[in-house]
Amino acid sequence: xxxLLVTIVVNASFSLLVRAAQRRHxxxxxxxxxxxxxxxxxxxxxxxxTRPAMAPPVLRLGLVAGVLYPTVFLLLLPAMHMRGVAITMxxxxxxxxxxxxGALYLWAEMPDTMKLYGIVLALxxxxxxxxxxxxxxxxxxxxxxxxxxxxFAANGSCxxxxxxxxxxxxxxxxxxxxxxxxxxxxxxxxxVYFLTRKTRLKGAEVLWGIGTGxxxxxxxxxxxxxxxxxxxxxxxxxxxxxxxxxxxxxxxxVWREIPGKLGWAGIAVAVVAVALANN
Numbered sequence: 545x546x547x548l549l550v551t552i553v554v555n556a557s558f559s560l561l562v563r564a565a566q567r568r569h570x571x572x573x574x575x576x577x578x579x580x581x582x583x584x585x586x587x588x589x590x591x592x593x594t595r596p597a598m599a600p601p602v603l604r605l606g607l608v609a610g611v612l613y614p615t616v617f618l619l620l621l622p623a624m625h626m627r628g629v630a631i632t633m634x635x636x637x638x639x640x641x642x643x644x645x646g647a648l649y650l651w652a653e654m655p656d657t658m659k660l661y662g663i664v665l666a667l668x669x670x671x672x673x674x675x676x677x678x679x680x681x682x683x684x685x686x687x688x689x690x691x692x693x694x695x696f697a698a699n700g701s702c703x704x705x706x707x708x709x710x711x712x713x714x715x716x717x718x719x720x721x722x723x724x725x726x727x728x729x730x731x732x733x734x735x736v737y738f739l740t741r742k743t744r745l746k747g748a749e750v751l752w753g754i755g756t757g758x759x760x761x762x763x764x765x766x767x768x769x770x771x772x773x774x775x776x777x778x779x780x781x782x783x784x785x786x787x788x789x790x791x792x793x794x795x796x797x798v799w800r801e802i803p804g805k806l807g808w809a810g811i812a813v814a815v816v817a818v819a820l821a822n823n
Contacts, residue, residue, distance in 0.1 A: 547773055548782060551766040556787040558759045559636070560794055562620065563629050565752040567799065573737045574745055576617045578753020580729030583761035587723035596717045601709070606721045609705045610728015612698055617733060619695040626688055629795035631803075634810070635692050637784035638671070642700025643707050644780050651711060651776070665817035666781035669788070672810030703780060706764070710771040722764055785814035 566572050616636075623632040644663075709721055770779050789811045795801040803811075 545774075547766070547770050548779060549786075551763070551770045551779075552783055552786045553790065554759060554766055555763045555783060556633075556790045556794075558756060558763055559620075559629065559633055559787075559791055561752070561756045561759060562617075563624050563795070563799075565756070566621065566624060568748075570748050570752055571737070571741070571743075571746070572621050573618070573733060573740065574749040575752045575756060576614065576621075576733035577730055577737045578745075578750055579756040579760055580614065580617075580726045580733055582754050582757030583764075584723055584726035584730050586757075586761050587719045587726060590719040591723050594716065594719060596720050598720065599712075599714050599717055601712045602714060602717045602721045603724065605705055605709050605712075606724030607728065609702060609709075609725040611732065612702050612705065613725055614729040614732030614736075616695065616698045616702055617729065618736060619691055619698060622688075622691055623695050626691075628801040629791050629799070632692075632695075633788045633791045635696055636699050637788045639696045639698075639700030640703065640780040640784040641667070642697075643703040643776060646704050646707060646776075651707075662817045663778065663781045665813050666785035669785045669810040669813040669817060672806050672813060706767055707771060707776050710768050710776075715772075718765065718768055722761070725764070726761070782817070785817050789814045 562572065562575070565575050620632065620636070623635065626632075709718075714721070767779075767783075792803055792807060792811060796803065
């Protein structure tokens with residue numbers, strides 16, 4: 545379970561770094577482009593040393609994920625601006641239902657009774673947090689609601705692809721797979737940046753991009769190894785609930801993005817979920 549906890553912390557750190565850059569009024573699209581380019585370079589370097597064979601699933605899944613990853617990142621930015629870290633992460637983490645359904649019905653991964661209770665409570669915690677007020681406390685427009693819905697679908701699809709790749713058993717090709725994924729992210733975010741930029745790339749954007757890139761690269765590799773060790777039906781709900789709990793508490797303490805009663809109730813339920821799932 546130590547591996548799972550490390551994965552949760554690193555995964556949550558990525559979202560917090562993106563929000564921190566946004567709060568400092570850095571061009572976060574530029575940060576995203578540097579982030580993906582740096583992470584891709586790390587895994588291309590590893591692939592150059594290990595020289596894994598290019599199996600068809602690696603290229604196929606990598607290209608699809610390479611489109612979805614920057615899509616999630618670009619949708620994350622307006623969502624965080626509208627609702628802050630806690631509510632946005634609730635929507636993101638709620639997308640765990642997509643890979644969870646895949647694990648249960650496509651790959652028949654069924655956890656034991658106590659862990660199942662933990663999963664159920666984790667899924668209860670997510671709606672509580674998602675129904676809480678955001679930092680703007682303004683009713684969502686149809687366009688804003690569509691952005692959150694698209695974020696839910698895209699992030700859930702990314703998680704499902706991670707599970708699908710893990711099920712291929714191509715362990716040696718993992719660096720190559722992630723190199724393709726992050727290259728797609730660099731192209732996607734880079735294209736949006738060059739089409740919308742108003743100023744040249746600044747040093748602060750490069751530094752924030754490298755920081756998020758290191759975290760992003762580590763989080764995705766840790767995810768694959770965690771799925772090797774534990775059932776996806778356990779990993780995804782805990783990653784969602786505990787990661788959301790950490791992000792919410794950090795945002796409340798450091799940035800004063802404080803959730804309401806529903807938000808704190810969701811955090812309490814998440815804590816119980818962790819205790820049961822670790823039973």
